[in-house]
Amino acid sequence: MAEHNQVWNDCLSYLSRRVNRQSFYTWLKPTVMLGVDDSTMQIGVPNRFVADWLQEHYSDLITEALRSVTERDCSFAFIVSPHCEAAQTDMFVVRQHFAATAAAKTAEPWNGNGCKMCNELSDRYHFENFVVGDSNEFAYAASIAVGKSPGKTRYNPLFIYGGVGLGKTHLAQAIGNYVIDNDKAARVLYATSEKFTTDFINSISNKSIADFSNRYRSADMLLIDDIQFFTGKESTQEQFFHTFNTLHQNGRQIVLTADRPPRDIKGLEERLLSRFSSGLVTDIQPPSLETRIAILQRKAESDNVKVSADVLSYIAGSVSTNIRDLEGCLTRLLAYASLRGKEVTVDIAQHLLRDSIPSVKETVSIEQIQRRVAESYNISPEMMQAKRKTAEVALARQIAMYLCRTLTSSSLKGIGAAFGGRDHSTVIHAHKTILEMIRKDVNLKLRIDQITNSLYV
Numbered sequence: 001m002a003e004h005n006q007v008w009n010d011c012l013s014y015l016s017r018r019v020n021r022q023s024f025y026t027w028l029k030p031t032v033m034l035g036v037d038d039s040t041m042q043i044g045v046p047n048r049f050v051a052d053w054l055q056e057h058y059s060d061l062i063t064e065a066l067r068s069v070t071e072r073d074c075s076f077a078f079i080v081s082p083h084c085e086a087a088q089t090d091m092f093v094v095r096q097h098f099a100a101t102a103a104a105k106t107a108e109p110w111n112g113n114g115c116k117m118c119n120e121l122s123d124r125y126h127f128e129n130f131v132v133g134d135s136n137e138f139a140y141a142a143s144i145a146v147g148k149s150p151g152k153t154r155y156n157p158l159f160i161y162g163g164v165g166l167g168k169t170h171l172a173q174a175i176g177n178y179v180i181d182n183d184k185a186a187r188v189l190y191a192t193s194e195k196f197t198t199d200f201i202n203s204i205s206n207k208s209i210a211d212f213s214n215r216y217r218s219a220d221m222l223l224i225d226d227i228q229f230f231t232g233k234e235s236t237q238e239q240f241f242h243t244f245n246t247l248h249q250n251g252r253q254i255v256l257t258a259d260r261p262p263r264d265i266k267g268l269e270e271r272l273l274s275r276f277s278s279g280l281v282t283d284i285q286p287p288s289l290e291t292r293i294a295i296l297q298r299k300a301e302s303d304n305v306k307v308s309a310d311v312l313s314y315i316a317g318s319v320s321t322n323i324r325d326l327e328g329c330l331t332r333l334l335a336y337a338s339l340r341g342k343e344v345t346v347d348i349a350q351h352l353l354r355d356s357i358p359s360v361k362e363t364v365s366i367e368q369i370q371r372r373v374a375e376s377y378n379i380s381p382e383m384m385q386a387k388r389k390t391a392e393v394a395l396a397r398q399i400a401m402y403l404c405r406t407l408t409s410s411s412l413k414g415i416g417a418a419f420g421g422r423d424h425s426t427v428i429h430a431h432k433t434i435l436e437m438i439r440k441d442v443n444l445k446l447r448i449d450q451i452t453n454s455l456y457v
Contacts, residue, residue: 003303003338008033008043010331011065018061021194027054034079041066041074044081051078069328070335071352121180121190125173131298133291136167139282143171143255147178150186150221150253155280157244157254161261162284163449165324168257171284172223175255179221189219193229197236213239217246221253227276228258231267244275254279260450285445287323292316295323296330305334307344314346315353329353364455366404366418372451373400385420399448401430407452 012031016024027050034042043062045051054062055078066074127147132140139160146158158175160168176188191199196216203212216222222243230237247254258265261283262276287295293316300307311333319326333344336352344352367381374381377396384397397419404415405427412424419426438445 003305003334004036004041005033006303006331007066007069007335008041010069010328011062014065014068015058015061018065019058021198027058032081034081039075041076042079043076045078046080048080051080054078069332071332120195121173121176121188123177125170126177127174129298129302130167130170130174131287131291131295133287133294135285135287135291136171139171139284142280142282143175144178146253146255147175150175150179151251156248157256157276157279159256159258159262159276159279159281160284161258161281163259163286163322163453165322166284166286167323168284169225172225172255172257176221176223187218187220188223189216189221190223190225192225193227196224196240197230197233200236200239213243216243219247219252221255222247223255225257226259227256228260228265228268230272231265237269237272241269241272241275244272248275260446283442283446285442286320286449289316289320292320292323292326295326299327299330300334303334305337307333308346310346311344311349314349318353364407366408366410366415368455369403369407370400370418372454373403376447376451385418387420398430398434399451401427402434403448403452405431407455 008031012028015028019028030046030050031054032044034044036042045054062076063073066076127140127144130136130140139162142155142158143160145153146155160171162168173190176190179186179188199212199216200209203209224240230240244254256276261281262268262273265273293312296307296312296316300312307330312330315326315329315333319329332352333349336342336348337344342348370384371381373396374384377392379393379396383393384400386393401415401419404410404418405412408415410418412427415427416422416424434448438448
């Protein structure tokens with residue numbers, strides 16, 4: 001059953017990227033996986049109206065999501081479930097309470113769990129199931145400190161940045177869950193930057209800006225995910241500036257996440273950037289091979305499934321930049337093992353994951369890598385093949401060689417030939433040099449990660 005639940009959770013994650021946010025939370029988010037009957041997945045829904053709506057409007061998309069997650073065509077049926085009805089009732093109570101609050105402007109909003117402030121914290125994210133390694137240990141330690149003493153450390157705001165799928169949201173929500181677990185009266189509010197913006201726009205439309213301000217500025221802890229999406233939204237930035245000031249002046253804890261450090265976020269007001277940098281700014285780097293294997297082991301153990309070390313090593317060695325993709329690959333294998341009743345081998349993993357694993361060796365060329373590195377260092381791609389040896393050009397060339405060896409299946413000789421006829425020993429030296437540099441230089445590591453991510457855009 002755990003595997004089936006995970007399959008549906010991954011399907012929901014897939015669907016959340018294919019439909020708009022409001023539709024997702026209205027129709028898809030309340031659904032649950034009930035089980036499998038005669039090879040048909042039973043998807044629980046709150047009522048028959050929702051079942052009919054999903055069947056009519058989202059049937060094809062759900063089929064696509066299931067195929068993407070399980071790599072096979074799966075039949076499914078919508079079943080009215082009391083579990084979903086209870087969840088829907090909770091949401092109705094929350095909406096009714098907010099309506100009463102808006103009218104009275106005195107009572108504080110509560111969510112269905114009895115905790116002050118309605119939020120979107122997921123029970124999946126806790127410190128206990130966050131795998132710590134060299135790439136994230138400082139961010140983890142800082143998050144623990146903030147969770148234990150919100151608003152009372154020098155880490156206010158706490159600003160966590162890093163690439164997609166590296167655990168920023170996990171840490172931010174783990175902080176919120178830790179605070180709630182230890183103080184039921186704490187007013188913890190988590191929101192994405194998109195939700196903050198949408199709430200603000202709706203408050204303008206509904207002429208309820210005062211209610212919007214009161215809700216966000218009365219929190220004991222405010223967690224905002226993906227702050228970089230405030231870029232270019234001047235009115236939203238203005239609102240958040242005043243929200244930030246109110247909370248900070250009152251000793252309330254603020255936690256922010258982004259895909260880059262404050263200084264690299266273009267399009268945000270300088271006064272915001274200076275405040276974001278006034279507490280602690282810490283990063284999360286892509287996990288090492290050992291940490292990736294540990295993440296997979298933890299996930300397999302949580303699902304009570306045994307997976308061979310060879311299979312885990314294969315996945316960990318194939319997916320290096322994104323924990324979300326890493327866990328998604330294992331989920332596919334677990335779903336296959338459950339549905340087919342077969343033990344997963346490395347050969348099966350290679351076959352099942354041939355379309356899931358970012359196959360950079362097949363999709364990214366040496367020329368693309370040279371071009372992206374050249375763009376990052378503001379030099380012409382031709383300089384990669386030139387004999388010129390200025391420090392900046394030499395560094396860019398070594399980074400490009402490092403990425404070519406890491407991300408392509410080209411031979412050392414082939415890589416060297418693409419860089420002006422250099423020999424294989426030069427490529428080996430470049431790879432070793434960059435490996436040593438990124439262990440010591442966090443900014444260089446971040447820059448190389450950004451170049452790598454840009455190759456998939």
